[in-house]
Amino acid sequence: MRTITVLGATGSIGQNTIDVISRHPNEFRVFAITGHSKLDALVKLAVQCSARYVVLSDPDTYQDFKSLMQAANCHSEILVGAQALDDVCSAPEVDTVMSAIVGAAGLLPTLSAVRAGKRVLLANKESLVMSGQLFMNAVREHKAELLPIDSEHNAIFQCLPRDFEYGNLEKSGITKILLTGSGGPFRSLPESSFDSITPDQACAHPNWTMGRKISVDSASMMNKGLEFIEAKWLFGLHENDIEVVLHPQSTIHSMVQYIDGSVIAQLGNPDMRTPISYGLSYPQRISSGVEALDFPSLADFTFSKPSKSRYPNLYLAIEACKQGQSATTAINAANEVAVDAFLNGRIKFTDIANINEQVLQKSDSIELTSIAQVLEHDEQARSLAKTILRKLN
Numbered sequence: 001m002r003t004i005t006v007l008g009a010t011g012s013i014g015q016n017t018i019d020v021i022s023r024h025p026n027e028f029r030v031f032a033i034t035g036h037s038k039l040d041a042l043v044k045l046a047v048q049c050s051a052r053y054v055v056l057s058d059p060d061t062y063q064d065f066k067s068l069m070q071a072a073n074c075h076s077e078i079l080v081g082a083q084a085l086d087d088v089c090s091a092p093e094v095d096t097v098m099s100a101i102v103g104a105a106g107l108l109p110t111l112s113a114v115r116a117g118k119r120v121l122l123a124n125k126e127s128l129v130m131s132g133q134l135f136m137n138a139v140r141e142h143k144a145e146l147l148p149i150d151s152e153h154n155a156i157f158q159c160l161p162r163d164f165e166y167g168n169l170e171k172s173g174i175t176k177i178l179l180t181g182s183g184g185p186f187r188s189l190p191e192s193s194f195d196s197i198t199p200d201q202a203c204a205h206p207n208w209t210m211g212r213k214i215s216v217d218s219a220s221m222m223n224k225g226l227e228f229i230e231a232k233w234l235f236g237l238h239e240n241d242i243e244v245v246l247h248p249q250s251t252i253h254s255m256v257q258y259i260d261g262s263v264i265a266q267l268g269n270p271d272m273r274t275p276i277s278y279g280l281s282y283p284q285r286i287s288s289g290v291e292a293l294d295f296p297s298l299a300d301f302t303f304s305k306p307s308k309s310r311y312p313n314l315y316l317a318i319e320a321c322k323q324g325q326s327a328t329t330a331i332n333a334a335n336e337v338a339v340d341a342f343l344n345g346r347i348k349f350t351d352i353a354n355i356n357e358q359v360l361q362k363s364d365s366i367e368l369t370s371i372a373q374v375l376e377h378d379e380q381a382r383s384l385a386k387t388i389l390r391k392l393n
């Protein structure tokens, strides 16, 4: 029996995690779930999974939430605030933490789980983008077990040999990591129309159902850029080891190419319950509710190289990755500010890349040797992005 805390339970990944857990009541028990808004959904989840604790990251929602819990006759204990988030990640009863808060807000609770030596199921890619080296050092120091949930990284993890040594591609005869991406909803939209893209259009991903921030990131392919950085840290790669390949059907979730000419791919329907269940049950496999692939009905299987003019954010993120930690921290912060402004109708879709590029150019390149410094650098990049944003309005 595994005991689990789900950070960001009300989100797309969080709800899929509770779905998989609910299919296996004899194997998993929920210790705590956390949420920031969507209070109704949080109450429903608490009832569904009989969570011992429910954590509200925003303390101002406590009274409303308490009334909803009473009305639902739900007796989970309510905790509030940042310390409570840390506590439910590091509690001795917990062995597994699903890290599915979106954005920079996920970093500190995820690190608490890492520092407590838990099995950490990492969906929150922003943690690694912000603090890759420090994060991986903490994983090693505290003997945490880090399992990737992002579908591409979960696929790569499945395609690597079991005895893969961090960063040592040569030993395993690996020549390349092929990171696939669908290209999002604007793969064939004329680039001249990009200025008039609306938030709802950007959030309508052709293959995946996800939260709004990652949906916009997928449309701009910033998501693939963040995943490039995430892959570097998860597997100890050099930038030249990773190639991004457009695969609009989202059936192959990523691949590993070997020196003998073999390419090992992981395939499946685009449903996050597959990587989530693999992380929950690793090294065993459990049912996830995902339909098996029906090969005869797979019409096309195509691949191409993502264009620089269509997807400037992808190439900015790769550039930041080459520059180093302070650049990836800065571009991640800039992108969060820009995507939020786009979703709130304040800027155009194409402004996201403008803001990210300017922040990348203007922020200081410094060595970040502590999480406090990472957070300070993140804050500076956010203010810089907000200044640029005001000039655009």
Ligand code: NAD
Pocket: 007, 008, 009, 010, 011, 012, 013, 014, 034, 035, 036, 037, 057, 099, 100, 101, 102, 103, 105, 106, 123, 124, 125, 126, 149, 150, 151, 208, 209, 210, 211, 212, 213, 214, 272
């Ligand atoms: P979402 O927007 O659907 O959910 C986000 C969750 O984070 C919610 O529970 C929300 O309450 C919580 N949250 C938001 N702001 C918070 C704050 N300030 N403090 C504490 N909690 C806060 O997002 P999602 O699509 O589930 O994505 C979650 C993470 O997983 C992201 O980092 C994303 O990049 C990653 N991811 C998602 C998918 C996917 O298919 N959705 C795939 C791969 C990786």
Ligand code: MG
Pocket: 150, 151, 152, 227
């Ligand atoms: Mg992904």
